[in-house]
Amino acid sequence: MSKNNKPDLRAWLGFAKPFNYAAAPWLGPIVSGVMVTVVGGLFLLAIASAAKMLVLAVFGAPILSTGRSLSIGGVTVALIGAPFVVWRSIVAQKTLNVTEQGHITDRINKAVEGLGAEKTVKRDGDERTEPNLEVRIGAIYALERLSQDSERDHIQIMEILCAYIRQNAQAQDVALPKDKATPEKWRAWAIRGREHPRLDVDVALKVIERRDETRKQHETDKGYRLGFERAPLRKIILTGRDLTGADLRDAQLQGADLRAATLQGADLWGAQLQGADLWDAQLQGATLGGAELQGADLWDAQLQGAVLRAATLQGATLGGAELQGADLGFATFDGDTNLTAATLRGAAVRFVDFTEIAKIEPHLEGMFGDGTVILPGGHGPKHESWPKHWPKFELGYKQFDKEWKKWLADPEGYVPPEPPEEDAQG
Template structure:
């Protein structure tokens, strides 16, 4: 087959070359035969001019053909290099995943940080790496709430790997490292454009250090973040329905437009947190610390704010219908909607902090 193709190409090249040669030799005669009033010297000069023009045309054509062939060759080399690179990248990812499921913490960490490098270097492989890491967390730090059987063993693609938490223990060092990698990932605009969302639903992230990490828009439904450090974390637009955030530190965290329906935030520190537009319908915020928090257009419908600290908070543009405010604490800078007057505050035993 290759010999046949080579023969056909040779015939085509010879045919085209022959046509060009014939034209090169005959075209000058056409011009000369048309020029009947020229002297012999002028005819010779005309022939030379035509030959020169033909030479330029042929040379230019050959140059263009050469450039095209070079371009084709470069494209072939580029495709070959891409195939090589894809193969090498797939091999790197495969080796890193093997490290990730190791029983040795130091080997796991090596695999995690190798995957992070791959995700940073390659926009094409970025999301694949994020899916590998989040799948590992979901399988090895699974959480079904307080009734969860913590002796449950992981299954699925990472079967045989060490669990992210043992009975009564905190998530492992590997889980902490993975969350740090996810929280500082790049290519965020590409994720947004493609509608990609980090999925960590129903995972146990108890007491993890998640300071300043970017989990905007993440699916964190039913996640256990009890006692977690989320200072200045970006959780804007995240789905935290039914999440456990008891005693979590959310100081200056961004929770704009976040969904926290039926979430547990008892004792959580939300000082200076941005809760604008957040949905907290039915949420539990007993004894939560909301001093100087931004709650414009926040929905506290049916939420419990019993004994919550509301110093410096403006509640004028907040939905507090059916909210429980018994014994909540406020100060002189707290702004209430008109219907929560002094008399109602006294009926609810709300306390003015001195």
Template sequence: MWSILAALVGLGAVGVALWQVPWWLDARYLPTITQPQATAVTGVRTALLAMGAGGLATVGIIYTHRTLHQNREGQVTDRYTKAIGQIASDKPVEQLGGIYALERIMRDSVKDHATIVEVLAAFVREHAPAPEISMQKPLQRWRDAGAQYAVLLRRNAEHNADPRPAEPVQAALTVLGRRPQDRDEPFLLNLGYTNLRRANLNGAHLEGANLNGAHLEGANLYGAHLEGAVLSSARLKEADLREVNLERAMLWGAHLEKANLYRADLEMADLFAADLEGANLWGAHLEMADLSKVVGQLTVEQLVSARPRRSTFLPERLAADPRVMARIDAVEKEGL
């Protein structure tokens, strides 16, 4: 504000100087000045005055723009604060309102994009954590805490009653999956160890996301973008992975039993210790994919239905199979 006032005062002083100083310096010549000369001097003064007025107008425009920008920033801050309050509510309707309000802010404000993505990811992790109870744990651990163990078992049973994510969690996933892709994100989207069973992630953009240990059994990931994603120990049993892009994805120890990988892109994917038993690999692209250490019963039929290449790393028993070798030759000849 002080700098703007100083600029206005300075422009005013310049205007006065332009208007009066020439006459002060040449006052002795005024009685003899001719009419054409006076007209020329007046024209110059008028032009200089117009230039000064233009400068003042420019300063006013700059000030107005700055004020509008500050007001807009204040409005964004107010909207963000209100949205955070909504998603912190215990009422699903208010949570939904807060989630979609954050999406609107994310699209309007580039600088708030990263923060909102992290907030929504944290919301999913908090409201849909992966189940921690396993019947494989020794009961000795609970010998002195029988009541607590019973409570945990009951909660686990209630949790399994409806495996779909709660509506606000699904909304947060939807917003994350369709977030703008033309912006830099200085972090990896963290959805690790979450319970996303039967979630709808159709076409979601989850490139490079951390999905370590995530429960995605029966999830809809049709056409999803998971390039470079980390899915170590992820549970993808019976998941819909048709035409999903898993290029360079890390699938160490992933559970892919009976998953539908129809025409999926597994180029350079690392499937060390992954379980592909019963998985549909029809048309799946396996260029440079590492299937050499998969567990479960990977069959010749699965590979023959897929698109293995000479660069595909296969178990020895399958790499030497005549049908698999013939399929590789056919795919290489197609060159697609």
């Protein structure tokens, strides 16, 4: 039994877990029909019986005993009063629900107030105000409990915690390298002064990480992502953190330590990751389109099916990275991009210049591209080194995606389309 499933009467009766109404949706109408038929039938039978007794009593039935007369009266009163009893029960339940929601709202408001708690500290004769971490941490745990108690309020609570992290993750501004930094300068800058999140931010991250599968599924059903967009997270240490599916668009992650972090399906579109350490990070299906990755370390990173469209990869280390089926269209490489032992089987490229990337040659036969790609040495579609399964002209976006999928489905039998007449003549 998990720590959240405390033994009680509901658990003893077998109702500890909520019903999964998404399962077997066809069964609901059947159960509803059976219940309506049974309850309605019993109610109609009761009315018919009472009517018969009243008719016998009024129109010529033998004189009834006192007990039987009382029975008829009791049944009549019960039938007349039944709708009012039902209505009263419904009203009482609605009142209880409103009261409970009001109580939960009050608890949320009180916890949010605690997130802003501060205290005055005297040091060397000077007074200054700083965050009251003890009160703030207590407020974070209170929000976690509310999230566990109320599915209805779970997403709102996650939004509150994510906003708190965005506002408090960077204790102070971290200056970026001056002038136009090279990949080498980014790496040198990144390794100095990395810091762990402040204690309250660390607790908030842990609370988010340990939400159960039911709550995660609820987020998925509602289309919600953890919101860290544009968060200032420079040089922050997030080693091994689980941020699956998080929204990190345009996040400031320069020099961040994300080693072994779990970021499957995360949206890192436009994220600033210069000099970041993503060694062994789990980035399957993640979106890194337009991300700035100059000097970033992606050694052994898992990038299967990731989107790196228009990503900037000058000086990035992709040694040992798994890039099967990744989209590298419009990505920018240079001679210092490290592809040692990288796996690029099934990856797609278009509008990519490999002129100075001789290391890409062994991978080309296992990749897919079109006539927009420039091969090492500046060669184009007419050169003998052009992969036989690559179309020799520019494909439209939709057509490229269609041909790429066709090739992935049958690499051996795939035949690239012939260029249009004007291209063939040219």
